Amino acid sequence: MPTTITVTVNGTTRTNEVDERLLLVQYLREVQNLTGTHIGCDTSNCGACTVHLNGKAVKSCTVFAVQADGGTVKTVEGLASNGVMHPMQAAFKEKHGLQCGFCTPGMIMTSIELLERNPNPSEAEIRRGIRGNLCRCTGYHNIVEAVKFAAAGTGGKK
Amino acid sequence: MVTMTSAPFEYMRPKTVAEASRLLSKYGGGAKLLAGGHSLVPLMKLRLASPQALIDLSGVGELKGINSSASGLSIGAMTTYHELESSVEVQRAAPLLADAASQVADAQVRNFGTIGGAVSHSDPSADLPAVVLALDAVMKTATQRAGRDIPVERFFKDFLTTALRQNEVLTRIEVPKLPANTGTSYIKQSNKASHYAVVGVAAVITLGADGVCERARVAITGAGPYAVRAKRTERMLVGKKLAPNVIRNAAKRAGAEISGSFNEDVHASAGYREAMTQVFAERAITAAVANAR
Ligand SMILES: Cc1cc2nc3c(=O)[nH]c(=O)nc-3n(C[C@H](O)[C@H](O)[C@H](O)COP(=O)(O)OP(=O)(O)OC[C@H]3O[C@@H](n4cnc5c(N)ncnc54)[C@H](O)[C@@H]3O)c2cc1C
Ligand code: FES
Ligand code: FES
Numbered sequence: 001m002p003t004t005i006t007v008t009v010n011g012t013t014r015t016n017e018v019d020e021r022l023l024l025v026q027y028l029r030e031v032q033n034l035t036g037t038h039i040g041c042d043t044s045n046c047g048a049c050t051v052h053l054n055g056k057a058v059k060s061c062t063v064f065a066v067q068a069d070g071g072t073v074k075t076v077e078g079l080a081s082n083g084v085m086h087p088m089q090a091a092f093k094e095k096h097g098l099q100c101g102f103c104t105p106g107m108i109m110t111s112i113e114l115l116e117r118n119p120n121p122s123e124a125e126i127r128r129g130i131r132g133n134l135c136r137c138t139g140y141h142n143i144v145e146a147v148k149f150a151a152a153g154t155g156g157k158k
Numbered sequence: 159m160v161t162m163t164s165a166p167f168e169y170m171r172p173k174t175v176a177e178a179s180r181l182l183s184k185y186g187g188g189a190k191l192l193a194g195g196h197s198l199v200p201l202m203k204l205r206l207a208s209p210q211a212l213i214d215l216s217g218v219g220e221l222k223g224i225n226s227s228a229s230g231l232s233i234g235a236m237t238t239y240h241e242l243e244s245s246v247e248v249q250r251a252a253p254l255l256a257d258a259a260s261q262v263a264d265a266q267v268r269n270f271g272t273i274g275g276a277v278s279h280s281d282p283s284a285d286l287p288a289v290v291l292a293l294d295a296v297m298k299t300a301t302q303r304a305g306r307d308i309p310v311e312r313f314f315k316d317f318l319t320t321a322l323r324q325n326e327v328l329t330r331i332e333v334p335k336l337p338a339n340t341g342t343s344y345i346k347q348s349n350k351a352s353h354y355a356v357v358g359v360a361a362v363i364t365l366g367a368d369g370v371c372e373r374a375r376v377a378i379t380g381a382g383p384y385a386v387r388a389k390r391t392e393r394m395l396v397g398k399k400l401a402p403n404v405i406r407n408a409a410k411r412a413g414a415e416i417s418g419s420f421n422e423d424v425h426a427s428a429g430y431r432e433a434m435t436q437v438f439a440e441r442a443i444t445a446a447v448a449n450a451r
Contacts, residue, residue: 003169020212021164021202030160042163044200045351047266056240056269062199063270066169067192067214110265131353132264 005069009034010078018065024058025049027065028075036076036105040134047133050106051075057113059132076105079112088112088150097146099137107133111147120151164199165208171217175327179302181213182325189213191327193236193275196267221274221329226251230335232298235274235328240265242273252333254342254360258289261346263353274328277313280320280384282421283354287314287385289344291377292360296332301325307332316417317383337373340364341450345442346380347434349425355380356426357434359388359412359442363395365450371395376443381435382416390414391439400447405440412439 002017009032016031028034028051040048042061049060052074053067079086088108091097098104107130114121114129121129126147127140135143172178182189188210192198201207215221221236226247233242242248242259249256262268262276262285276286277297290297290310297308299322313321322328336342346358357380364373374395379385394408413420413435420428420435 001166001168019162020167020169021162022160023163023203026160042203044196044267047264050266057266058270059266061203063195064169064199064212067195067216069171113265129265132266 003066003069005066007065007068007070008072010074020064020066022065023061024051024053024063024065024068024073025060027068028060028073031065034075034077038102038105040102040106045134046103046106047110047130048103048106050109050133052109052113057110074109076108079108086112087153088115088146091146091150091153092143095142095146095149097138097143103133103135103137107135107143111143111150114147115151121147123148163205164202165205167202167209168211169214170211171214173217173219175218175220175300175329176302178213178215178218178327179300179325181211182327183302185211187324191215191278193272193278194238194270195275196263196271197275197279197281215274215327221327224248228335231333233273233331233333235278235330236272237274239263239268239271239273239276243268251335252293252342254293254344254362255286255289255333258285258344258360261285261344261348261353273331277331278320278322278328280314280316280318281354282317282383282385283349283356283380284385285344285346285355285358285379288355288358288360288377288379290331290333291385291387292342292344292362292375293333293336294375296334297321297328298330298332299326300329301327305329311387314384314386319384336362337364339366339450340373341446341448343442343445343449345438345445347438357381357431357438359435359438361439361442361446363400363443363446363450365400365447369399369451371398371400371447374443376412376439378412378416378435378439381413381420381431383418383421386415386417388412388415388439391443395443400443402444405443405447409436409440409443412436 038048040046190209362375422428
């Protein structure tokens with residue numbers, strides 16, 4: 001029984017008919033054609049599907065799209081403005097915080113929230129902050145370096 | 159084609175507890191309340207749960223917010239782990255709860271998982287059931303018609319089973335103010351992937367002026383089908399000066415109240431859980447005593 005939902009994704013508000021059991025990640029990828037958000041495990045563990053829902057990082061395979069009705073979503077596609085990368089994206093590029101790149105959109109969305117809450121994290125706090133995001137390639141070293149670099153770039157401010 | 163992992167359901171977002179309870183009654187057991195969804199949605203995706211209707215509590219204002227008073231804290235059921243760990247009131251009045259909340263899962267799960275969902279679900283490996291037991295919390299509930307106060311000791315009934323009735327909504331968790339000279343601690347052996355408790359122990363210890371233990375609460379999660387108070391251990395602490403050997407001997411009985419056998423699964427054998435219950439009880443009590451001084 002389809003339901004109508006209105007969601008603002010990366011600043012654009014759209015109304016769509018969706019099946020109630022459509023997951024938010026499926027809505028973003030299949031309905032909005034925003035395939036930057038990845039599906040890694042589909043079991044709430046890997047964090048590849050992390051987006052911001054109403055300002056909070058969430059694994060979008062663990063919420064139904066109907067739960068986002070009336071809300072706002074930000075995905076990795078919404079980070080750059082006028083072709084200029086978000087400082088966290090630039091930091092991942094600068095520090096080579098990726099290899100295959102599959103985990104990267106989720107890592108970036110989680111790391112952005114981490115710095116919003118704690119602009120000057122220690123290495124331990126960074127590792128703890130991204131523990132819901134798994135990376136099969138990097139061994140995390142350069143991801144942690146990237147988050148440190150982004151934090152330094154903001155001068156410890158939001 | 160998008161693959162639908164859950165069975166179909168109707169979705170509704172009531173504005174009041176009364177309306178949520180009315181909807182629960184209307185579906186007569188076919189509906190489920192949806193809080194953070196971080197236990198329920200994964201179960202639905204595996205079709206281990208296939209409710210006919212989901213009643214999303216996110217629009218119910220009465221279930222939100224943390225109020226602090228002279229008698230303690232009143233915490234709305236929809237309060238998230240993140241709100242608990244970052245609340246100055248919770249950090250001050252119930253540091254045990256703030257600390258345990260910060261140990262749950264990861265940042266994303268803590269943004270959405272709620273205290274109400276965690277205790278209503280009564281997952282054998284969840285952290286907060288042990289914590290609310292050790293804090294002597296009172297579970298406030300409501301239906302369309304009436305409310306009741308359930309002492310936490312009578313709340314957890316079995317594996318995934320609580321005292322909540324079919325049309326009852328858990329509204330608030332009340333945490334009484336702790337006596338002076340009380341120390342608290344929650345320590346768990348966590349699953350490396352999910353961070354669920356393989357075994358977790360919450361301890362709340364009050365010392366008298368002479369260093370003698372006046373009051374003890376020790377609660378265990380992860381070990382058995384549901385979280386329990388370790389009353390035998392508590393009795394072995396009260397009235398004594400808590401030297402290391404006293405704590406160790408008391409901790410040896412921490413598994414005595416586990417109902418039936420210890421849990422056995424891919425993460426740990428029953429024997430390992432039994433041994434770790436003692437080890438983590440000793441550590442949690444020791445840490446609580448250190449905080450109380
Ligand atoms: C990857 C991952 C890791 C996790 N790791 C941990 C961990 O380390 N420790 C831990 O403790 N938990 C862990 N969890 C579980 C998580 O904490 C859940 O969020 C929590 O147990 C349930 O809360 P919820 O708000 O998401 O509830 P929901 O999933 O929405 O609901 C759970 C159940 O409670 C019922 N319910 C919800 N609210 C009410 C209410 N107000 N009144 C009556 N019934 C209600 C629902 O109907 C449902 O049956 C993890 C989850 C995931 C996905
Ligand atoms: S795809 Fe959502 S957590 Fe892995
Ligand atoms: S870069 Fe390949 S999974 Fe992280």
